[in-house]
Amino acid sequence: MGRVVESREWYLASYSPEGVPNSDNLKLRTLTLSLDSHSIPEGHVSLQILFVSVDPYLRTRLTGTLDGLYIHQYHLNQVITAYAIGKVVGSRDDKYTEGDLVLLSAPVAEYCIITSSIILRKIHTDTRISLPDYLSALGIPGFAAWVGIMVLGEAKAGSNVFISAASGAVGMTAAQLAKIRGCRVIGSTGSDQKVKFIKEELGYDDGFNYNKESDLDAALSKYFPDGIDVYLDNVGGKMLEAVLNHVNKYARIPLCGMISQYNKVWTEREGVRNLLNMVGKEVRMEGFMLESYWHRYGDFATEMEGYMKEGKITSKNKINVGIESFLDSLASLFSSSNIGKVVVQVNKA
Template sequence: MAGMLEVKEWVLISYADEGLPTTDHLQLRERKLVVDDGSIPEGHVVVRLLWLSIDPYLRSRMTGRSDGLYVSQFELNEVIESFGIGRIIFSKADSYQIGDIVINPFSPVSDYCVIPVHGLRKIQADAEISHLDYLNALGVPGFSAWVGMCIIGDPKPGDNVFITAAAGGVGVFAGQLAKIKGCRVVGSTGTDEKVQLLKVEFKYDDAFNYKKEPDLDAALSKF
């Protein structure tokens, strides 16, 4: 698809040390992108963004503090990036065709981008896995839960497992992984609705609202 595209992209213009980032920190920039054989480098593709994962670690990339985190700070005046899924609309790489759906762990937060193919992974069209599952269960939240539960924690059948922030993106997968391992799983969360969600939808053995428990040691000993 050669031609001229109107691109909208989110740029970090100043770091937000505390509180919610606002338009003082993030700005929507519009620009034109020429898509043709002459303007797209060899080994690159043009991707139309379809889905983007919004995860807590993104906030920590906007503080301007290098505090030993596993991910670096976003560069000022550059487009921010996140784990994304997109469709290829133009290709100058032999192994990637127009229409391929790709996962990009460092996808610019932009409706279109020009990207080298070495960081991309193709989604198998016949895998019968929804695109969104590649962002949650098979994406960063599911992977984080798997590393925590299966590699670091490695509980054994019959063990008691307690999960805080249990109804969050990582917590729901961590709890289910512990259940698969045959553990007894208890979670804490901040509302009664989420307590119900944990017990009914996510099959936790039990759950409680930590905001209603003045003594957390006593609450835990009940389970």
Template sequence: MAEKCEEVESREWYLASYAPEGVPTSDNLKLRTVRLSLASDSIPDGHLAVELLYVSVDPYLRSRMSGRLDGLDSDQYPLNQVITAFGIGKVIRSKDSEFEEGDVVLHPYFPVAEYCVMTSHMLKKIDPKAGISLPDFLSCLGVPGFAAWVGIEVLGDPKPGSNVFISAASGGVGMFAGQLAKLRGCRVIGSTGSDDKVKLMKDEFGYDDGFNYHKETDYDAALSRYFPNGIDLYLDNVGGKMLEAVLNHVNKYARIPLCGMVSQYNKVWTEREGVRNLLNMVGKEVRMEGFMLLSHLHRFGEFAAAMGGYMKQGKVKSKNKINLGIESFLESLASVFSSSNHGKLVIQVKPYV
């Protein structure tokens, strides 16, 4: 076991070349093995040796692999260095008095690796016995849950009875956004990529209704059916043609928080779909606002307290897809863009014991 070893072999994913278009492949992302010393005298003061347990796989990771400086892409991974992601690990050596061996810790920039030695800065202890599963700390209480909370509670702020539309409704963000809007007393409709996912978001996440965007060839007509009284809040996760259609159905003073545009991530900007009807925003005085979670980190404690309470009370449910092993990262990332996953995708790197 790693706890009794002075040195371990650790597999890690690094970026060998940028991928300006399409889903990254094995030409871009590569897995290598490095030797890592866990001896106490090789760990600097204020640092920890950590065994990774879970890694969160989120769409925004792809944007850091493009080599471009537009949209979400300004913060690029350096070439030939291990990539990072939101994750959970177990402390196996500590040179920081605030942490002990065996502590379970959360970090927004863990290396996508089996083991690491890193500074304790930004590490947060979590309680594995708190009644919340470890994967849920990466879904409900992680990036997707926080994005949903910021989009609905902070920027959307819908009143009871509002008509709310959420795209990618059964995904990591969408499943929580719909539930938060329902807790606000809203009528909530979602779009997703299969009939099974439509059933999932209605049966498990409490959506009032929804549609399969692969079957609806005319988004404008679909929104006319589902929103005869217009849209008050649209949480956009996909952009493109769906966003354009929504703008034909917004009510006065509607709000559109832009959480992500997954349909556009794998395209250079000249090939991304334009939105032709922005003029609709003027007369209706619509507020469309993009957001990044870093700008709202000062509210993370408020979010965690609220969502943790909802989870424990059974008011918010999650659904996680768990892939096993660090070697599954490349395939897992590609699957995020294929509509093949239900809920939040997480990699179990090592079992928690």
């Protein structure tokens, strides 16, 4: 008969054009799945999901409108997906055997049966790297940080680097990479506790709480007396505008995401009024999506695993337990309540 489980999964009940997604938009339901190898199709594996990565970009897939990040919208009544780490419990593919740990974009569920072709990589555990690290510094956020700082930002020794959402999953890795490159790194984040954290645990040279700065321009004048060479933008809006008043000649602004703008329809987003500064300062602003950089993923993974094993890069993960915590975890990204990478632990490893 084989192993049959009740598996809870999150599905899209209704789109959320603006505001923070809530329980009208995402709901839990229960499926019954037969996980044994003989029950699943050829070329498939069944997985127990251990950890699910909770990232801001997911929010842009819930609007029902294709704009901004232009990632496919989730479909109504269908399970939603996210990057995750799963443990193989059944396999009809010779490359995977029971107990293997894999990284993939998976249903946000307790268990799933998927074609093995969508698996991104196997994970070989290392005592110096935790499983959630594969979703943060070694996962999508870390890869985004690497592309932003090392590839597009062209950060050099002595560059003045500014990072918004500084204690978030991308920001914390980006800052450590910039420090390895010999940059001066300043972060902006949403609480005094986080400012303390990024300075004491992530190696930022300094940082500020944007909620306490009534004048972002004045804050940037204070923290960047020599101007900004690289701004890794994770927030957009007013912060991006303020930065454009402090850019140095030939500054680089890799646009990684704009979390401050995701919960608004585009006509309500904050307008940036000083793009003209980009002309005189010859600034390059460039958006990026990791799909265009997969050919560099190997370079990134090798480099980053090296840094982590040497202790040069650490990752702080906020782990919420239970599949039911996914919606609150997603909402929490917009409330400045987290330090580090938000991960849902769905099952115990």
